[in-house]
Amino acid sequence: MAEPASWAEERGAIYLRRMRTKAAVAYEAGKPLVIEDVELDGPRPGEVLVEIRATGVCHTDEFTRSGADPEGLFPAIFGHEGAGVVVDVGPGVTTLKKGDHVIPLYTPECRACKSCLSRKTNLCTAIRATQGKGVMPDGTSRFSIGKTKLHHYMGCSTFAHHTVLPEIALAKVRDDAPFDKICYIGCGVTTGIGAVIYTAKVEPGAHVVVFGLGGIGLNVIQGARIAGADRIVGVDVNPAREALGRRFGMTHFVNPKDVDDLVPHLVELTGGGADYSFECVGNVKLMRQALECCHRGWGVSVVIGVAGSGQEIATRPFQLVTGRVWKGSAFGGARGRTDVPKIVDWYMEKKIEIDALITHKLPLERINEAFDLMHQGKSIRTVVEFA
Ligand code: NAD
Ligand code: AHE
Ligand code: ZN
Numbered sequence: 001m002a003e004p005a006s007w008a009e010e011r012g013a014i015y016l017r018r019m020r021t022k023a024a025v026a027y028e029a030g031k032p033l034v035i036e037d038v039e040l041d042g043p044r045p046g047e048v049l050v051e052i053r054a055t056g057v058c059h060t061d062e063f064t065r066s067g068a069d070p071e072g073l074f075p076a077i078f079g080h081e082g083a084g085v086v087v088d089v090g091p092g093v094t095t096l097k098k099g100d101h102v103i104p105l106y107t108p109e110c111r112a113c114k115s116c117l118s119r120k121t122n123l124c125t126a127i128r129a130t131q132g133k134g135v136m137p138d139g140t141s142r143f144s145i146g147k148t149k150l151h152h153y154m155g156c157s158t159f160a161h162h163t164v165l166p167e168i169a170l171a172k173v174r175d176d177a178p179f180d181k182i183c184y185i186g187c188g189v190t191t192g193i194g195a196v197i198y199t200a201k202v203e204p205g206a207h208v209v210v211f212g213l214g215g216i217g218l219n220v221i222q223g224a225r226i227a228g229a230d231r232i233v234g235v236d237v238n239p240a241r242e243a244l245g246r247r248f249g250m251t252h253f254v255n256p257k258d259v260d261d262l263v264p265h266l267v268e269l270t271g272g273g274a275d276y277s278f279e280c281v282g283n284v285k286l287m288r289q290a291l292e293c294c295h296r297g298w299g300v301s302v303v304i305g306v307a308g309s310g311q312e313i314a315t316r317p318f319q320l321v322t323g324r325v326w327k328g329s330a331f332g333g334a335r336g337r338t339d340v341p342k343i344v345d346w347y348m349e350k351k352i353e354i355d356a357l358i359t360h361k362l363p364l365e366r367i368n369e370a371f372d373l374m375h376q377g378k379s380i381r382t383v384v385e386f387a
Pocket of ligand 2: 128
Protein backbone atom coordinates (compact mmCIF):
# COMPACT_ATOMS: atom_id res chain seq x y z
CA MET A 1 0.00 0.00 0.00
CA ALA A 2 1.33 3.43 -0.92
CA GLU A 3 2.35 5.59 2.02
CA PRO A 4 -0.21 8.37 2.64
CA ALA A 5 0.96 11.83 1.62
CA SER A 6 0.48 12.91 5.21
CA TRP A 7 -0.88 11.46 8.38
CA ALA A 8 -3.59 14.08 8.48
CA GLU A 9 -4.98 13.00 5.11
CA GLU A 10 -5.01 9.38 6.21
CA ARG A 11 -7.07 10.11 9.33
CA GLY A 12 -9.46 12.58 7.75
CA ALA A 13 -10.57 15.17 10.23
CA ILE A 14 -8.25 14.22 13.10
CA TYR A 15 -5.16 16.36 12.87
CA LEU A 16 -3.63 15.71 16.21
CA ARG A 17 -0.65 13.49 15.55
CA ARG A 18 1.58 14.47 18.41
CA MET A 19 5.36 14.28 18.51
CA ARG A 20 8.05 15.27 20.95
CA THR A 21 10.74 17.72 20.02
CA LYS A 22 13.47 19.71 21.70
CA ALA A 23 12.94 23.41 22.30
CA ALA A 24 14.25 26.36 24.30
CA VAL A 25 11.33 27.54 26.44
CA ALA A 26 11.00 31.07 27.83
CA TYR A 27 9.02 30.68 31.05
CA GLU A 28 9.49 34.18 32.47
CA ALA A 29 10.67 37.59 31.31
CA GLY A 30 14.31 38.26 32.08
CA LYS A 31 15.10 34.61 32.86
CA PRO A 32 17.32 32.26 30.82
CA LEU A 33 15.61 29.92 28.36
CA VAL A 34 15.19 26.32 29.49
CA ILE A 35 15.85 23.37 27.17
CA GLU A 36 12.89 21.01 27.29
CA ASP A 37 11.29 18.09 25.47
CA VAL A 38 7.97 19.58 24.38
CA GLU A 39 4.92 18.11 22.67
CA LEU A 40 4.02 19.34 19.22
CA ASP A 41 0.69 18.62 17.54
CA GLY A 42 0.75 17.86 13.82
CA PRO A 43 -0.31 20.32 11.12
CA ARG A 44 -3.99 21.16 10.75
CA PRO A 45 -5.59 22.39 7.48
CA GLY A 46 -3.39 24.94 5.75
CA GLU A 47 -0.47 24.22 8.09
CA VAL A 48 2.98 22.74 7.62
CA LEU A 49 5.30 20.85 9.97
CA VAL A 50 8.91 21.97 9.57
CA GLU A 51 12.13 20.52 10.92
CA ILE A 52 14.29 23.55 11.77
CA ARG A 53 17.93 22.94 10.82
CA ALA A 54 19.36 26.28 11.93
CA THR A 55 18.19 29.51 13.52
CA GLY A 56 19.77 32.88 14.11
CA VAL A 57 19.34 34.76 17.39
CA CYS A 58 18.15 38.31 16.65
CA HIS A 59 18.08 41.26 19.00
CA THR A 60 14.27 41.12 18.82
CA ASP A 61 14.33 37.71 20.54
CA GLU A 62 16.27 39.38 23.34
CA PHE A 63 13.88 42.35 23.33
CA THR A 64 10.96 40.02 24.04
CA ARG A 65 12.90 37.76 26.43
CA SER A 66 13.88 40.82 28.48
CA GLY A 67 10.25 41.81 29.05
CA ALA A 68 10.46 45.08 27.02
CA ASP A 69 8.01 43.87 24.35
CA PRO A 70 4.43 45.01 25.01
CA GLU A 71 3.28 42.01 22.97
CA GLY A 72 5.53 39.56 24.83
CA LEU A 73 3.82 36.39 26.09
CA PHE A 74 5.13 33.67 28.42
CA PRO A 75 5.64 30.74 28.43
CA ALA A 76 6.71 30.78 24.80
CA ILE A 77 9.15 29.34 22.30
CA PHE A 78 11.03 32.26 20.72
CA GLY A 79 13.04 32.40 17.50
CA HIS A 80 12.06 33.87 14.14
CA GLU A 81 15.19 33.59 11.95
CA GLY A 82 15.22 29.96 10.84
CA ALA A 83 15.60 27.61 7.91
CA GLY A 84 14.55 23.99 7.60
CA VAL A 85 12.78 21.20 5.75
CA VAL A 86 9.08 20.37 5.36
CA VAL A 87 8.28 17.13 7.21
CA ASP A 88 4.51 16.99 6.77
CA VAL A 89 1.66 19.09 5.40
CA GLY A 90 -1.92 19.46 6.58
CA PRO A 91 -4.97 19.15 4.33
CA GLY A 92 -5.39 21.81 1.68
CA VAL A 93 -1.70 22.74 1.47
CA THR A 94 -0.91 23.07 -2.22
CA THR A 95 2.33 25.04 -2.58
CA LEU A 96 4.63 22.96 -0.35
CA LYS A 97 5.45 19.28 -0.03
CA LYS A 98 7.55 16.99 2.15
CA GLY A 99 11.25 17.62 1.62
CA ASP A 100 10.96 21.24 0.45
CA HIS A 101 13.51 23.62 1.93
CA VAL A 102 11.84 26.60 3.57
CA ILE A 103 12.42 29.82 5.50
CA PRO A 104 9.73 30.73 8.09
CA LEU A 105 8.21 34.20 7.65
CA TYR A 106 7.14 36.33 10.58
CA THR A 107 5.66 38.61 7.94
CA PRO A 108 3.59 36.18 5.87
CA GLU A 109 2.40 36.82 2.33
CA CYS A 110 -1.15 35.57 1.70
CA ARG A 111 -1.50 37.48 -1.61
CA ALA A 112 -5.23 37.91 -0.92
CA CYS A 113 -5.70 40.34 2.01
CA LYS A 114 -6.28 44.08 1.60
CA SER A 115 -2.65 44.81 2.48
CA CYS A 116 -1.14 42.28 0.06
CA LEU A 117 -3.47 43.40 -2.72
CA SER A 118 -2.72 47.10 -2.11
CA ARG A 119 0.87 46.62 -3.34
CA LYS A 120 1.65 49.47 -0.90
CA THR A 121 2.98 47.37 1.97
CA ASN A 122 4.50 44.01 2.84
CA LEU A 123 2.53 43.89 6.10
CA CYS A 124 0.11 41.07 5.27
CA THR A 125 -2.81 41.18 7.69
CA ALA A 126 -4.24 37.69 7.10
CA ILE A 127 -3.04 36.22 10.42
CA ARG A 128 -1.44 39.14 12.32
CA ALA A 129 -4.07 39.18 15.10
CA THR A 130 -3.65 35.54 16.14
CA GLN A 131 0.12 35.72 15.61
CA GLY A 132 0.28 38.56 18.15
CA LYS A 133 -1.64 36.39 20.63
CA GLY A 134 0.92 33.57 20.31
CA VAL A 135 -1.41 31.12 18.61
CA MET A 136 -2.03 29.62 15.17
CA PRO A 137 -4.74 31.16 12.92
CA ASP A 138 -7.39 28.81 14.40
CA GLY A 139 -6.72 30.30 17.85
CA THR A 140 -4.88 27.32 19.35
CA SER A 141 -1.25 26.48 20.06
CA ARG A 142 0.49 23.38 18.70
CA PHE A 143 3.10 23.39 21.51
CA SER A 144 2.63 22.13 25.05
CA ILE A 145 4.56 20.71 27.94
CA GLY A 146 2.50 18.42 30.13
CA LYS A 147 -0.79 20.26 30.62
CA THR A 148 0.72 23.70 29.97
CA LYS A 149 0.24 25.27 26.55
CA LEU A 150 3.24 27.17 25.17
CA HIS A 151 2.83 30.27 23.03
CA HIS A 152 4.19 30.46 19.51
CA TYR A 153 6.39 33.52 18.86
CA MET A 154 6.11 35.82 15.84
CA GLY A 155 4.33 32.91 14.17
CA CYS A 156 7.64 31.05 13.85
CA SER A 157 9.09 29.58 17.10
CA THR A 158 12.35 28.55 15.47
CA PHE A 159 14.04 27.83 18.82
CA ALA A 160 12.38 24.41 18.49
CA HIS A 161 13.76 21.53 16.45
CA HIS A 162 10.28 21.14 14.91
CA THR A 163 7.58 23.76 14.55
CA VAL A 164 4.26 24.25 12.75
CA LEU A 165 3.51 27.26 10.56
CA PRO A 166 0.75 28.35 8.21
CA GLU A 167 1.57 27.66 4.54
CA ILE A 168 1.41 31.42 3.82
CA ALA A 169 4.24 31.96 6.33
CA LEU A 170 6.84 29.85 4.55
CA ALA A 171 9.09 30.82 1.66
CA LYS A 172 10.19 27.86 -0.47
CA VAL A 173 13.87 28.20 -1.28
CA ARG A 174 16.42 26.29 -3.41
CA ASP A 175 17.73 22.97 -2.05
CA ASP A 176 21.46 23.67 -2.38
CA ALA A 177 21.62 26.68 -0.03
CA PRO A 178 23.22 26.00 3.39
CA PHE A 179 20.75 26.21 6.29
CA ASP A 180 23.33 27.66 8.70
CA LYS A 181 23.71 30.75 6.47
CA ILE A 182 20.30 31.28 4.87
CA CYS A 183 18.50 31.18 8.22
CA TYR A 184 19.80 34.76 8.62
CA ILE A 185 17.74 35.75 5.55
CA GLY A 186 14.69 34.94 7.71
CA CYS A 187 15.21 38.28 9.44
CA GLY A 188 18.50 40.23 9.61
CA VAL A 189 19.71 40.09 6.01
CA THR A 190 16.32 40.80 4.49
CA THR A 191 15.52 43.53 7.02
CA GLY A 192 18.77 45.40 6.42
CA ILE A 193 19.12 45.05 2.66
CA GLY A 194 15.35 45.35 2.15
CA ALA A 195 15.12 48.60 4.11
CA VAL A 196 17.58 50.12 1.62
CA ILE A 197 16.18 48.77 -1.63
CA TYR A 198 12.47 48.25 -0.94
CA THR A 199 11.66 50.86 1.76
CA ALA A 200 14.05 53.76 1.14
CA LYS A 201 14.88 52.98 -2.50
CA VAL A 202 18.35 54.45 -2.11
CA GLU A 203 19.75 55.67 -5.42
CA PRO A 204 23.33 55.68 -6.76
CA GLY A 205 25.43 58.54 -5.39
CA ALA A 206 23.37 58.90 -2.19
CA HIS A 207 24.86 59.84 1.17
CA VAL A 208 23.69 57.44 3.88
CA VAL A 209 24.04 57.34 7.68
CA VAL A 210 23.52 54.07 9.57
CA PHE A 211 23.03 54.11 13.37
CA GLY A 212 23.98 50.76 14.93
CA LEU A 213 26.34 48.34 13.18
CA GLY A 214 24.99 45.04 14.46
CA GLY A 215 23.19 42.22 12.68
CA ILE A 216 20.81 44.65 10.98
CA GLY A 217 22.97 47.75 10.47
CA LEU A 218 25.76 45.87 8.68
CA ASN A 219 23.19 44.56 6.23
CA VAL A 220 21.93 48.12 5.70
CA ILE A 221 25.54 49.05 4.87
CA GLN A 222 25.82 46.14 2.45
CA GLY A 223 22.49 47.17 0.85
CA ALA A 224 23.64 50.80 0.52
CA ARG A 225 26.84 49.68 -1.19
CA ILE A 226 24.89 47.50 -3.63
CA ALA A 227 22.52 50.44 -4.31
CA GLY A 228 25.56 52.53 -5.28
CA ALA A 229 25.61 54.95 -2.33
CA ASP A 230 28.61 57.23 -2.49
CA ARG A 231 29.15 57.98 1.19
CA ILE A 232 28.12 55.49 3.88
CA VAL A 233 28.63 56.73 7.43
CA GLY A 234 28.35 54.17 10.25
CA VAL A 235 27.64 55.23 13.85
CA ASP A 236 28.28 52.86 16.76
CA VAL A 237 29.47 53.07 20.36
CA ASN A 238 31.39 49.81 19.90
CA PRO A 239 34.74 50.59 18.20
CA ALA A 240 35.11 46.90 17.28
CA ARG A 241 32.34 47.41 14.71
CA GLU A 242 34.47 49.70 12.51
CA ALA A 243 36.50 46.98 10.74
CA LEU A 244 33.49 44.88 9.71
CA GLY A 245 31.58 48.02 8.72
CA ARG A 246 34.39 49.06 6.37
CA ARG A 247 34.56 45.55 4.91
CA PHE A 248 30.85 45.78 4.08
CA GLY A 249 31.13 49.19 2.38
CA MET A 250 31.16 51.83 5.15
CA THR A 251 33.25 54.84 4.11
CA HIS A 252 33.28 56.75 7.43
CA PHE A 253 32.96 55.60 11.05
CA VAL A 254 31.75 57.76 13.94
CA ASN A 255 31.82 56.75 17.59
CA PRO A 256 29.39 59.14 19.33
CA LYS A 257 31.61 58.98 22.42
CA ASP A 258 34.38 60.76 20.45
CA VAL A 259 32.20 63.61 19.16
CA ASP A 260 30.86 66.67 21.03
CA ASP A 261 27.71 67.20 19.02
CA LEU A 262 26.77 64.24 16.85
CA VAL A 263 24.08 65.68 14.56
CA PRO A 264 26.08 68.68 13.18
CA HIS A 265 29.07 66.35 12.77
CA LEU A 266 27.00 63.95 10.64
CA VAL A 267 25.53 66.83 8.63
CA GLU A 268 29.05 68.00 7.86
CA LEU A 269 30.28 64.50 6.97
CA THR A 270 27.42 64.05 4.51
CA GLY A 271 27.92 67.44 2.85
CA GLY A 272 24.79 69.14 4.21
CA GLY A 273 22.80 66.18 5.56
CA ALA A 274 22.07 62.55 4.76
CA ASP A 275 19.86 61.66 1.83
CA TYR A 276 18.89 58.59 3.84
CA SER A 277 19.47 57.51 7.44
CA PHE A 278 18.61 54.25 9.18
CA GLU A 279 18.16 53.64 12.92
CA CYS A 280 19.16 50.03 13.67
CA VAL A 281 19.40 50.08 17.48
CA GLY A 282 15.91 50.60 18.95
CA ASN A 283 16.86 53.77 20.89
CA VAL A 284 14.38 56.65 20.61
CA LYS A 285 17.09 59.31 21.16
CA LEU A 286 19.03 57.91 18.21
CA MET A 287 15.83 57.87 16.13
CA ARG A 288 15.61 61.63 16.67
CA GLN A 289 19.27 62.14 15.77
CA ALA A 290 18.81 59.96 12.70
CA LEU A 291 15.95 62.18 11.50
CA GLU A 292 17.72 65.43 12.32
CA CYS A 293 20.96 64.51 10.50
CA CYS A 294 18.96 64.23 7.27
CA HIS A 295 19.17 66.82 4.50
CA ARG A 296 16.71 69.70 4.66
CA GLY A 297 14.05 69.39 1.97
CA TRP A 298 14.33 65.70 1.14
CA GLY A 299 16.25 63.53 3.64
CA VAL A 300 14.45 60.30 4.56
CA SER A 301 15.02 58.59 7.90
CA VAL A 302 13.98 54.95 8.28
CA VAL A 303 13.27 53.50 11.72
CA ILE A 304 14.17 49.81 11.86
CA GLY A 305 15.04 49.43 15.57
CA VAL A 306 12.29 48.24 17.90
CA ALA A 307 11.82 50.35 21.04
CA GLY A 308 10.62 49.09 24.39
CA SER A 309 7.17 49.34 25.91
CA GLY A 310 6.12 52.92 26.69
CA GLN A 311 8.88 54.63 24.69
CA GLU A 312 8.01 57.40 22.25
CA ILE A 313 9.81 59.39 19.58
CA ALA A 314 9.95 63.19 19.50
CA THR A 315 11.26 65.95 17.29
CA ARG A 316 10.33 69.52 16.45
CA PRO A 317 7.58 69.46 13.80
CA PHE A 318 9.75 72.00 11.96
CA GLN A 319 12.00 69.08 11.01
CA LEU A 320 9.14 67.65 8.96
CA VAL A 321 7.83 71.03 7.78
CA THR A 322 11.25 71.56 6.26
CA GLY A 323 11.02 68.39 4.24
CA ARG A 324 12.60 65.60 6.23
CA VAL A 325 10.57 62.37 6.11
CA TRP A 326 10.25 59.87 8.95
CA LYS A 327 9.26 56.35 8.01
CA GLY A 328 9.60 52.79 9.30
CA SER A 329 10.41 49.42 7.87
CA ALA A 330 9.39 45.93 9.00
CA PHE A 331 11.18 42.93 7.49
CA GLY A 332 12.79 45.41 5.09
CA GLY A 333 9.53 45.94 3.24
CA ALA A 334 10.09 42.50 1.69
CA ARG A 335 7.23 40.29 0.53
CA GLY A 336 8.42 37.04 2.02
CA ARG A 337 7.27 34.34 -0.35
CA THR A 338 8.22 36.45 -3.39
CA ASP A 339 11.43 38.16 -2.26
CA VAL A 340 13.10 35.73 0.18
CA PRO A 341 13.83 33.05 -2.49
CA LYS A 342 15.45 35.80 -4.60
CA ILE A 343 17.63 36.91 -1.70
CA VAL A 344 18.73 33.30 -1.20
CA ASP A 345 19.72 33.29 -4.90
CA TRP A 346 21.72 36.52 -4.42
CA TYR A 347 23.64 34.81 -1.62
CA MET A 348 24.31 31.70 -3.69
CA GLU A 349 25.41 33.89 -6.64
CA LYS A 350 27.77 35.77 -4.27
CA LYS A 351 25.96 39.07 -4.87
CA ILE A 352 25.59 39.49 -1.10
CA GLU A 353 27.78 38.33 1.75
CA ILE A 354 26.53 36.53 4.84
CA ASP A 355 29.29 34.25 6.14
CA ALA A 356 31.42 36.95 7.82
CA LEU A 357 28.43 38.13 9.84
CA ILE A 358 27.84 34.74 11.42
CA THR A 359 30.40 35.09 14.14
CA HIS A 360 29.31 32.26 16.44
CA LYS A 361 27.62 28.86 16.25
CA LEU A 362 26.11 26.98 19.17
CA PRO A 363 24.02 23.88 19.81
CA LEU A 364 20.52 24.49 21.19
CA GLU A 365 21.64 23.43 24.68
CA ARG A 366 23.89 26.53 24.83
CA ILE A 367 21.45 29.06 23.35
CA ASN A 368 21.61 31.33 26.42
CA GLU A 369 25.24 32.07 25.56
CA ALA A 370 23.98 33.73 22.37
CA PHE A 371 22.28 36.42 24.50
CA ASP A 372 25.44 36.86 26.59
CA LEU A 373 27.54 37.33 23.43
CA MET A 374 25.03 39.89 22.16
CA HIS A 375 25.19 41.89 25.41
CA GLN A 376 28.98 41.77 25.46
CA GLY A 377 29.06 43.18 21.90
CA LYS A 378 31.08 40.14 20.77
CA SER A 379 28.71 38.63 18.23
CA ILE A 380 27.03 39.90 15.09
CA ARG A 381 24.91 36.80 14.62
CA THR A 382 24.99 33.60 16.61
CA VAL A 383 23.45 30.69 14.74
CA VAL A 384 22.05 27.71 16.61
CA GLU A 385 22.31 24.47 14.66
CA PHE A 386 20.12 21.45 15.36
CA ALA A 387 21.97 18.16 15.25
P1 NAD B 1 22.51 44.12 17.53
O1 NAD B 1 22.54 43.99 19.00
O2 NAD B 1 23.21 43.11 16.69
O3 NAD B 1 23.12 45.54 17.10
C1 NAD B 1 22.85 46.74 17.76
C2 NAD B 1 24.06 47.67 17.53
O4 NAD B 1 23.73 48.95 18.06
C3 NAD B 1 25.33 47.21 18.24
O5 NAD B 1 26.42 47.20 17.34
C4 NAD B 1 25.52 48.23 19.35
O6 NAD B 1 26.89 48.46 19.67
C5 NAD B 1 24.88 49.46 18.72
N1 NAD B 1 24.48 50.48 19.68
C6 NAD B 1 23.89 50.30 20.90
N2 NAD B 1 23.67 51.49 21.49
C7 NAD B 1 24.11 52.44 20.63
C8 NAD B 1 24.15 53.86 20.67
N3 NAD B 1 23.68 54.54 21.70
N4 NAD B 1 24.66 54.52 19.60
C9 NAD B 1 25.15 53.83 18.53
N5 NAD B 1 25.13 52.48 18.44
C10 NAD B 1 24.61 51.80 19.46
O7 NAD B 1 20.98 44.20 17.12
P2 NAD B 1 20.32 43.84 15.71
O8 NAD B 1 19.99 42.41 15.66
O9 NAD B 1 21.13 44.48 14.64
O10 NAD B 1 18.93 44.64 15.87
C11 NAD B 1 18.91 46.05 15.89
C12 NAD B 1 17.50 46.57 16.14
O11 NAD B 1 16.67 46.25 15.02
C13 NAD B 1 16.83 45.94 17.36
O12 NAD B 1 16.02 46.93 17.96
C14 NAD B 1 15.94 44.87 16.73
O13 NAD B 1 14.87 44.52 17.58
C15 NAD B 1 15.49 45.59 15.49
N6 NAD B 1 15.00 44.78 14.37
C16 NAD B 1 13.97 45.29 13.65
C17 NAD B 1 13.49 44.61 12.55
C18 NAD B 1 12.38 45.20 11.73
O14 NAD B 1 11.82 44.48 10.90
N7 NAD B 1 12.04 46.47 11.90
C19 NAD B 1 14.06 43.38 12.19
C20 NAD B 1 15.11 42.89 12.96
C21 NAD B 1 15.58 43.59 14.04
N1 AHE C 1 5.88 43.54 19.36
C1 AHE C 1 6.54 44.83 19.35
C2 AHE C 1 6.99 45.23 17.96
C3 AHE C 1 7.97 44.27 17.37
C4 AHE C 1 8.25 44.64 15.94
O1 AHE C 1 8.16 45.79 15.52
N2 AHE C 1 8.59 43.65 15.17
C5 AHE C 1 9.00 43.86 13.78
C6 AHE C 1 9.90 42.75 13.41
S1 AHE C 1 11.35 42.70 14.40
C7 AHE C 1 12.12 41.35 13.77
O2 AHE C 1 13.30 41.16 14.40
C8 AHE C 1 7.80 43.79 12.81
O3 AHE C 1 7.81 43.13 11.80
N3 AHE C 1 6.79 44.52 13.11
C9 AHE C 1 5.58 44.51 12.36
C10 AHE C 1 4.55 43.68 13.06
O4 AHE C 1 3.44 43.54 12.50
O5 AHE C 1 4.84 43.15 14.14
C11 AHE C 1 5.65 45.91 19.93
O6 AHE C 1 6.17 47.02 20.12
O7 AHE C 1 4.48 45.64 20.20
ZN1 ZN D 1 14.71 39.66 13.92
